[in-house]
Amino acid sequence: MADTSIGTPEQLRDPHYTPPLHKAIPLGIQHVLAMFVSNVTPAIIIAGAAGFGFGSNSPDFPELLYLIQMSMLFAGIATLLQTFTVGPVGAALPIVQGTSFAFLPIMIPLVAGKGVDALAALFGGVIVGGIFHACLGMFIGKIRFALPPLVTGLVVTMIGLALVKTGIQYAAGGVPAVGTPEYGSLLNWSAALVVIIVTLGLKFFTRGMLSISAVLLGLIVGYVYALMVGMLTFESITGSWSNAAAFALPQPFKYGIEFSLAAIIGFCLMAFISAIETVGDVSGITKGGAGREATEEEIAGATYADGVGTAVAGIFGGLPNTSFSQNVGLIAMTGVMSRHVVTCGAIFLIICGLVPKVGGIIRTVPIEVLGGGVIVMFGMVVAAGISMLSDVEWNRRNMVIFAISLSIGLGLQLEPDAVQYLPDTARILMTSGLLPAAFLAIVLNLILPDDLADETTEEVSGGMSGHGKGSFPKRT
Structure with missing residues (x-):
């Protein structure tokens, strides 16, 4: 139910309405809490697939921090493109952008075991795919006939199925631990199960902020549990904090640029699916928040912003961006359609992205704890695909x-x-x-x-x- 203390019913349905700042900021941060874990997880998965060392003393540690940092920074920038708009780019709607899970099945084979050297081709594909994605905005309405629920539901289900193995591996101890006596130990699984149990409990037995940020709070509880049982030490936390800078700007072409045919084809093909997902999210926002259908200009603008945000992120070492569906549900729940609320959340993400110490703390989350959250998230992707298939x-x-x-x-x-x-x-x-x-x-x-x-x-x-x-x- 909408909170009428924020504004009149007409104001709450207006995307251009600006609520009082003391209300807009908490609502904006609420949007960030709903998507934060999902936004940074792909960067951690890609780093793990590439074979980065995760310890604070690892030579790859700064690169891992940078990928996390860019995930936050460019999620915020891409969100601003949606809320503020630049010419035809952006929908002028409360659309929250974040790092896309959909591209992971394409990205993982590209970087598997190749370390930092694989990132040049990866980001070359991100840039070209982003440009192609933006071009889809010119005719997105004309290709929807080729992607009915049978196709999109199958693709979303396949995305989840491609990733569930990663969640199980993380919960058991991570890919580097495969084949060791510690892999799959009761201790490792206990940390993952704590996260899953807490997440499910909060999601189904609480309301409001507790329910919305269930995965994030589940990870925090799992983090504390890992400290209590010795899986994580205060020394590793302080080491990660001290080894991360207090402020850093993004670096263009930090990993060089290389145009791999496999990467380009993969990213361009996935752009079709991501574009259709965005169309669905835009329609969900206008229906849930304003009780109307999305206009062609809003759909095209959102698609342009998806592609431009992805291409710009690729230049600086960020992964592909897309609209986040969990925030669509949040708008329907709160009844607040204001794009300026989401702008507050975008600014918060940008600030976090400019402070590597935030990434340093995120990276101290044990892989087993992260596995618990990932199992829930990727399972939900499969469930979302099956839900789409129910319309077939x-x-x-x-x-x-x-x-x-x-x-x-x-x-x-x-x-x-x-x-x-x-x-x-x-x-x-x-x-x-x-x-x-x-x-x-x-x-x-x-x-x-x-x-x-x-x-x-x-x-x-x-x-x-x-x-x-x-x-x-x-x-x-």
């Missing part, structure tokens, strides 16, 4: 499209050696799993005739398909 009419045609796309995409992801003789570019794209699944789903959806939907499918589905949702075949 499961006839023969759609079942075949889903079955083939999922089987090939997930199969290649689980057994990457099956395409070991492909050229490097094709192998990286195929073993992501996500891209072949998305490609097959889009192509099959466009070329398979609709009249297949009317045919019976007992041989595939036990006689259950061809019926509407919630219905059963008649007995004969």
